[in-house]
Amino acid sequence: MASADLLRREEEFYESLFDSAKGDAAAAKTRGQMIERKIEALEDMATKVSNRRSRRWLNDRLLIELVPRLHVEEIKGLFAPPPFGEEAPLSAFCRTSVGEWDAFRSIDMDVEARFMQRMKQSSAKQKNLVNEDESIVLNAWRRIDCQTREAMKRNFLPELLEIYEERIRAFIEDTTDKDVLVLNVQDPFQRLLLHGVCEFYNVTSTTTGTVQDGKPWKTTTIKKRSGTGVAPMITLKHNCASRDVQMYFSLFEQHNLHVRRKHNYASYNEQP
Structure with a gap:
């Protein structure tokens, strides 16, 4: 005490x-x-x-x-929230309670329903368009030989692919009677990429060898097919550079590998 x-x-x-x-x-x-x-x-x-x-x-x-x-x-200031006693910012609900949002809050239910329906239809059309483009690119990618696909992914040369694609797309879109395109590509790997681009755009490509000045000379002849149509919107350059498309294509290749293994297993069991 x-x-x-x-x-x-x-x-x-x-x-x-x-x-x-x-x-x-x-x-x-x-x-x-x-x-x-x-x-x-x-x-x-x-x-x-x-x-x-x-x-x-x-x-x-x-x-x-x-x-x-x-x-x-x-x-x-000691008990106020940060930043150091300043007034807290208005929430989204407080900001929408002002008079400028009265027209939005008092919108007619039928108008709102029609607006939401148009938004759904627009998104569905866009999704279908994207799926259609992806389907066209996937079918074009299937036409490329497996060895060429691996070479494109392993040694990606976007500038060279862009040059080849510009020449071939201009050749496909040409409305004149020119049905043959001749390119002189001497490097073996570059010719492999050229043949892959031709397969992607559904045109035939043939390489022949001659001798000029005592040196071998390679000439690639490109022709249109009967089924050659409009060039796809997605180019091979952007196709190979896209990570999502690469994943999509890898899944496609895994599916093909599974089908081949299943076919080989069935053929092995059918042997006497």
Whole structure:
């Protein structure tokens, strides 16, 4: 228990140093002198008190006296959400409650239903168009030899593929009677890519060898087929560069591998 003297002196120190002092004599003292006097008194009382509870109170009181009293705005800033006491931004529900959204909130149910139906039809048409383009590209990719497909994916040359595709697409879209396109490609790997591009666009390609100036000379002849139609919208360059399409094609190749294994297994079981 604290002594009577301690309780009496507690009433004297109850007011903060940063409040107005009592009496004319206290008002005459400067603020720094009041702080020093009360801190010294609290330290003196803390050394004399043996009760743990009273000592704890004195230590807390000493810390309170060392810190100035906060104003209302400062206290509000301590408990306000970040950023550091600023007003929180309005939520989406508060922003939509303004007058500009009245027409949207009061829209007729029939108009809303027709609008949603048109949106669904538009998305369905776009999805069907994308699926149709993917189907055309997949069929064109199937025509390419397996070895050529692996070569295109293993050593991807977009600039060379773009050059070949521009020549062949211009040849297909040509409305004149020109049915033959002749290209002189001497590099074996580049000729392999050229044949793959021709298979992708459903045109025939034949390479013949001659001798010019004592050196072998290769000539690739490209002709239109009877089933050669309009060139697909997705080019082979973008097709090989697309990650999603590559995954789609890898699944297609895995399916073909599974079918071949199943066919080989059935043929093996049919053997006597």
